[in-house]
Amino acid sequence: MVRLSYDLEFLNECRRNNVIPIFLQFNVANQMLLYSNAYKKCQQILLKEEISLKKNKIKYLSKLKENAYNELVNNFPPNVITIINEIISALQIREQRTKYFTHHKKLNGLILKRNNQQQQRQYYRYTFFNTNFSNDTSNTTDNNNNKKEKLVWNLSSRKLNKEEINILEKGLTYNRASKLNHSQVISNVEYLFHRSSGVQKQAIDYKKWDEEPDNILKKELRILEPKQLSFATDLKNATQKFFHQANTSLKIRRNKNLNEKNEENVLSKLSKDSSILITKPDKGRGVVVLDRNEYISKLETILSDTQADSETNKTVFKHSNM
Template sequence: MSPSYRECQRRLLRAEIGFKYRDLRILKKNYIRHLDELKIYIPDNVFQHVSNYIINRSRAVLYVKEDNLQRKINSLRAGHRRAPRVDRNVVKNLSSRTLSHDETECLAHGLDYGLVPKNIDDMNIVSNIENFFQRITDISQHHRRMMSEVSDTDTVDGSDVRILDSKEMTLASNFRSITDSFRRQSYHFAQLQNRINTEQQKYRRLLQNLKNDKSIVVTRPDKGRGVVLLDKADYLSKMHSILNDITKFSFLSYDPTIARETKLIKLLNRLLDEGSISKEFNNLAKPFGSIPGRLYGLPKVHKEDVPLRPVVSAIKTFNYGLGKALSLLLSQFIEKTNMIRDSFSFVDELLALPKCMSQYKMVSFDIASLYTNVPLTETIDIILKHLYDGHAKPPTISREDMKELLDLATEKSHFLFNGQLYDQIDGVSMGNRNIPSNEPDPP
């Protein structure tokens, strides 16, 4: 542990102790003041009884507090930690594989459960610290300015080199010391846990066996929490039955990622030069290092025959940022009076209705494959008409360019499934941010 790290710990501890002593002094002062006031209004013998009662009562409360604190301290010690409660009912085994008791218990922890890694990713730790250091200083801004000047002149002036001042050098040195200490302790903790924690070893072995079984698929349900096991053959059959709809999907013999990314970048550059879009829109929508989407299916365990809901993981796709940018832009032109944020807001609105509405019945309809059945051409035409024919101040983007952006964000969406590329030619897929919503952006 580095001296800087220890000093930081000591300062935080001293500050916390100081706050506690301050509160204690205030409490004692108020206690004495109230006792003095009480002594004025009641006889001495009564005051003595009341004082003894307060002391005895406080002592009992203090003993309870001490016991609770001691139990907390004991629970933090190695060998005294409580085992997390595991509900095995969250595991739905719909495959032909028979799960053992240990495998069920392991899966019952959920898909978010993580084992202590065998190796520490030093490169990831160091890069995160460097990014954090750049954000809290102006180094990144200076670097961008310098690189833009270099691209114009192809030379670097010595006066343009950013030299860290003494405070930044001290900060960088402290970060280096803390990072090295964290890496050493993380490595030691990982090695210790993997050596002495038998549960970690057992779970790692069980998960490896499940991973090696290529006849099953382990996923989560469409709704709620839990883990679902399916036969891979059944899973692929249901997914291919969805992809065989030639009105919604088409087979691709090549990867169009680079071509579509280049087309979008050229369009955004032109719109930025023309002043049709802002720098913020351009930075959010411009892709780099794009990859195809990833299609997977979530089983609807609450329905008969367990159909699958197709979901596309669109992160890092060429039009993912464009979908977010268009969603923010179009949300400014959409009236949200008839939109409900979540189920809690829905209940609040129902409770706010007048009593006379209780004579009516509410019916809910379920739309099969809602997103994939959205008619794209008609929807885009409706959006354009609403933006440019129904508003006094339409967007700064021209109608033709807006149509091209919407086409790129919706119709030009390809993904990968089971090693094969597909194009979604109609409808939109779950996972894409191409539809304005009333939900906030994820952090």
């Protein structure tokens, strides 16, 4: 909700300053159309439509948020609700800071770009009436700016098709509705239980559980008070409800969006290919595809060089002490 509200505020600021966000700027075959009034009107219509869609989405999510919050209030005691509110407020403050600085930076960049485009628009009008388009250097630079940024570097021997490249361009951290991370949810629920109930989290010796799983006496048991026990049962029921609703929503989303299934299949095929290694670049964003054997051999040479350097440094240090 915080992210959407700040995005809506950013779009309104763009409309007030007469600038168009980058995601609403589209390419055309004739570069002269970029400086026409028709192109500008199309962008303004798209911006207006985007603002209305954001408003409708905020209304829809606010209703869902209200229903979810009421369900939490009905299932959890007040002290847990206060802790949840504190966590949510801390996350919202962090999100507000990041969004404020990023939107401020984007808006300044768009205003600067708008001023440059106004100068270029005047220049293109002059060249249009003089019919001198071929030797225009600014047109070539504008073409270079409108080129698609390269996000996938294939340095391996495997040839990637267009579909694989398009999916990898979304990045390794792209949020796909594939599976629910049960362990992460359970760890968060445990953290909430220990923080709200006052029960200290103890280190569990899992070897005892593995050696004799049927012998309950040797296991580490925890005695809870009646309030803590009732709170634990309420928390368990709420977690089971959450798992049920999350799994049903994921199934509905998978059935609706067939493209995500295809993306999962393509990514699973790439991950099963043992000859390649998919990783992030050292600088910037994107995806790099490498040959696994070549990557391992280079790492081994780097490690051997560092070990040799350390041994030479030791010998030099010994001779200097002698």
